[in-house]
Amino acid sequence: MEEIEPPNNSSSSCKQAVCLHARREAFEYGLLPITKLIFSDGTATLAPLKDKLIQRSSSSSQRIDADGISQVLQISIDNARLLLHTLAAVLPSDSDPLVSANPDDNVGADVNDLILFLYIQSYKRILPKTHKDSAAVADVWPSTSAFDGFLSALSPLQFVLSNNRRLMPSQADEEAHQLSYLQKHLANILALLAESVEGGDEESLVFTLERFEHLGFLIQFGENGSEGIPLSQAAPFFANSDPDMPAVPVPAAQVHDWVLQNIASALEHITERVSAKENGPPNASDQDVSMADACTSSLKGLTSIRSPSFIEGISKTSFVKQGSDLKGSSVKVLNCHDSVIYILAPLRYATVYGCSDATIVLGAIGKAVRVEHCERVQVIAAAKRICIANCRECVFFLGVNQRPLILGDNHKLQVAPYNTFYSQLEEHMTQVGIEATINRWNEPLALGVVDPQDSLSHPAGVADVQAESATCLDPDQFTNFLIPNWFGGESPEPTKHNPFPLPEVYMASQQKNHTNLGEIKQSLRDVQLEENRKRELSCALHVYFKDWLYASGNIRQLYCLQGD
Template sequence: MNEGIEPSTSSSSRFTKEQIVVRARREPFEYGLLPIPKLIFSDGTATLGPLKEKFIQHAASDTSSSSSPIRVDADGISQVLQISIDNARLVLDTLAAVLHSDSDPLVTAKPGDLDSVGADINHLILFLYIQSYKRLLPKSHKDSAAVADVWPSTSAFDGYLSALSPLQLVRSNSRRFTPSQADEEAYQLSYLQKHMTNILALLAESVEGENEDLLVLTLERFEHLGFLIQFGERGSEAPLSQAAPFFANSDPDMPAVPVPASQVHDWILQNIAAALENTSERISSKENGPSNNSDQDVAMADACTSSFKGSSGIRSPSYVEGISKTSIVKHASDLKGSSVKVLNCHDSVIYILAPLRFATVYGCSDATIVLGAVGKAVRVEHCERVQVIVAAKRIYIANCRECVFFLGVNQQPLILGDNHKLQVAPYNTFYSQLEEHMNQVGVDATINRWSEPLVLGMVDPHDSLSHPAGVSDVQAESATCLDPGQFTNFLIPNWFEAELPASTKHNPFPLPEVYMASQLKNHQNLGDIKQVLRDLHLEESCKRELSCALHIYFKDWLYASGNIRQLYCLQGD
C-alpha cells in the first residue's frame, strides 16, 4: 500500500503555522459522502490503483489532448464500478458539488450534460478514496436535563421505532455537545495525515528510465490535492502551487520540474502536524476557559443577535444556533462567508435571505427555515416537524421525520437514512432579491425536480454511531408529494427589505398545473367569502360581533401555530 514512496533525502522547507495554515476542505467530507457500498474501499491503493487504470483505459479513446486531464463519463463509471447508471450520475453530480475549482467542466456543465462531460479521473479517485471516511463520534452530554428543557414532547414514534430514531439521536447529540468546527477540522486533518501516503501514491506517476520505482508529482497532479486540503493565511486561500516551496516560483511558460512524492509527503505532513498542534491548543483553551455564551439560555429579545455567529474566513460557515421560540432574519450583509449552518433551533422561524454555496440544517424541530439561493448543496439532517423552503441546485435529506420540503431544485432530492413521513412540494415563496441571488449562484428556475426524490440505503456507513441489528434489511422510506389542496404560498413580510430593490415580483419557479389549479381555487373561495361578507345586510351590532369573532379565531390561530412570536420578535427589529 505504501510502496514507491521513500523517505525524503532532501530537507523540506519548513513553514511555521503563522506563515501558512493548512486546513482540510470541509465540503467533500460534509457533502460528498454517499452511502453506496460499492463506492467504499477500505484497502487504500490495493483496489483504487487498479480501478484508476481501468478508468484510464475506458476513457483513453475519448481523450482529445494529451495535455488535458483524462475524464471518464457516467457510462464508464457505471461499468468500472459495476453500479447502476443512475448511481454513476449521482457520483458525478455529488463530485460536481464538492469540487474545489469552479472552472472545472463538471462544475460549469448544465445539469443535463453531466453524463457526457464526466469527471477528471484524479478527482474521481480522490472522491472514491474518502468514501472510507467515518464521521467523528459525538460527545456525550454533561446535563441531560438541559436537553429535556429544549426538546418538545416525545414523538408518537419513539415507543416502537429504532433506538436510533432521528429525534432520539439529536436529543442525545445536540449541537451544543456534538463536535465543534475545530473538533471536526482536527479529525479531518488527522484522517488526511493517516492516509496521505496512499493519496499521494494514487496521484503520483513513475519516472521513465533509470529509476522507475521513484514516484513523482507534476504541478498539475499536485494541484489535485486542492480537492482535499487548502492553504491560507488568516482565512484567505492560496493556490497549492503558491504555498508549496517546490512550485511557488514556477514559470507559467515552462513546465515545472516534477517533484519526488516523498518530498511532497514530508512537507504536507509537517504542515498538518503544525495545524493539528494549533487546533489542539484552541480546543484545549476553549474547554478549559469560561463557558460559551451560546450554551446559556438567552432572553427572547436578545436571541436574534446573540445566537448568530459570523466567521472570519471566507470559506468558514456562519452559524445560526440555539434559536428557540423566536424569529430571525439574516441577509447577505450579515454573513461573513458563503456557507450557513442552522443548528439546534426549535419552535422558530428563520430566514436566511442570501446567496450561498452550502447550507446545513441540523437538529431542528417545529421550525420553518427559509434559505435563499444555494448554488452547491443543502443538507438537512436529524430534524423533526420542520418546514424547509429553499431554491438550490441539490438537496440531501437524512434521518428526518414529519418534515415538509418546498423545493426549487435542479437535481433530484437525495433521501438518505432513516426517514419517516416526509413530504415534498414545489417552491412556494419569493423575496425581492431572490432571482438576483439565484443568478449569482447558478440556480436555474426553469428546472425543478422537486417531485423526483432519489432514495438510498437506510444505514449510513459513514456514521460512527452503531446501528440496530437487521436495520440494513429495512427498505428506506421515500417522500410523498404534498396534497395540492394543502399547498399554500408562504409570504415573506416585505418589511424585511424596505431598503432593497424589488426586482423579484413573484415565485420564479413555475407551479405544476395541479398546484396552480388548487391555488386559483383557494383564491376564488377567498374572493367568494369576501363577497358574501360584503353582501350581508347586518345591523351594526351584528357586524361588530362578526368582526370580533373573526379576530378571536385569528388570534387563536396565531397562538396555536406559533406565528404570534413572529409579530413580537419582528416588531422589535
C-alpha cells in the same frame, strides 16, 4: 531540480503564515451511502480500478461520463449521475467543466478527482464524545457495534438532544478528525495520484504541477480571514515555477513529507487553540465554538472566511440574516426551535441540523443544502441540490435543479414546489448559478437507511433497506409564504414574483382558493345582520383564524412584528 527543504512546521508557523486545513466541503457534503462506492482496502482495489476508469475515459482529457462510471463501478446510471452531481458540488474550482456544465451536457469527471472522491467514501464521521464507543474516535475508522436498540427508540431530534450539549463535536474536533484521516491515509492517496516514470518501482513516483493541484480537493492553505491561496503557491517546490516553463516533477516522497509535516503542524495548532479556549474566557467570535455551545451572542458569524457562519439556539422569534451579515460562503443553522429563520443571501453551502417546529428560508444556495435530524420543520430553499437525512414530519418547499436526495431514517416527509420570493432572489440565484427553469422538487431519490459513513446509524449486522421517500404535498394544502418586504434588501431589478413556475395542479388550486376567498368575502358583505350579530360573527372568525395560525404553525410568521 534541487530539493528544497520544507519549512519548519512548528505550530507557530500556522499562527504567523499560512496554515493547512482540510476541505470540510468534501467531507460534509461529498459522502454518499452507496456500498459499491466504499473501498476500505486502501489502494488494493482503487489502484486497478483507476486503470479501468482511465481505459474507459476520453483519451485526451481523462474524463469519464456517467455511462462509463456506471459500467466500471457496476452501479445504476441514476447512481452514476448522482455521483457526478455530488462530486461537482464539492470540487474546489468552479472553472472545472463538470461544475459549469449544463444539465444536458455529457461532461464527465476528471479521473484523478473521481478517484479521490471514491477514496474518502471510506471516511467515518466523528462520534459524539458521550457515546460509549467514543474511544474509537481516536481511530479514523472506528469499528461498529450493535447499540442495543437505543437508536431506534429515539426520534432524530431526541437523539440529538440526548447527547450532552457541551460534548458534541466542535468545529475544531471535526477538522482534527478530518486531518487525522488524511494523515493516516496520505501515503495511499498520493500513490493513487502520482505518476510513474521509467523504472516503474515505488521510488520512481513523481508529481507534476497538474497532478499536485488535484490535492486541492482535500486540503487547502489559507491565512486567518482569507479565502486561501492556490496549493501550488503554498508548496516550496512549485511556488517559484516559471509560468512559461513546465515545472520539473517532484518526487512523491518529497510531497508526502511536506504535506505530512503541515498536517502535523495544523493538528498541533488546533490542539493549542482548543486548550486555550478551555482554559481561558469564552470568545464569542471563536470560529471553533462548539456546535451546541454557540449562543445568540455569537450569531454574527465567524472570523474566518473559509469557515461557516453559525445561527444557533434561536427560539420563539424571527431571525434575519442577509449577505452583509454573513462572513464566508456557507451557513449552519443549528438547534433552532419554534422560530422563523430567514437567510436571504447567495451562499455555496447550507446545513440545517437539530431544529424543530421552525420555518427556515434559505435564499440561494449554489452548491448543496443538507438538512439533518429535524422534526416538524418547514424548509423553503432555492438551491442546486438538497440532501435530507433522518428527519420527521417536515415539509420542503423546493426550487432545486437536481433530484432531492433522501437518506437515513425518515418519516412523513413532504415535498412541494417553491412558494416564496424576496426582492434580491433572482439576483442571488444568478450569482450562484441556479436555474429557475429547472425544478426537480417532485423527483426525490431515496437511498438506504443505513449510512456506512456514520457509525451511529451503521451498527454491525444490520441489513440495509431503502429509506422512506417523500410524498408530494396535497395541492389544496399549498400556500404561498410571504417574506416581509423590509427583509428583502434592495436590488436594481427586484424580484416581484416566484421565479419558479408552479405546476398546473398547484396553480389551479391556488386560483380555486383565491376564487373561494372572494366569494366568502362577498357573502360576508352581503349578509344582512344586526350590528351585535356582526360583532359576534367577526369574533368567531377571529377565534377560528387564531386557532388555524397556531395549528398550522403560521403564528411563527408574526414573530417579526413583535420587535426586539
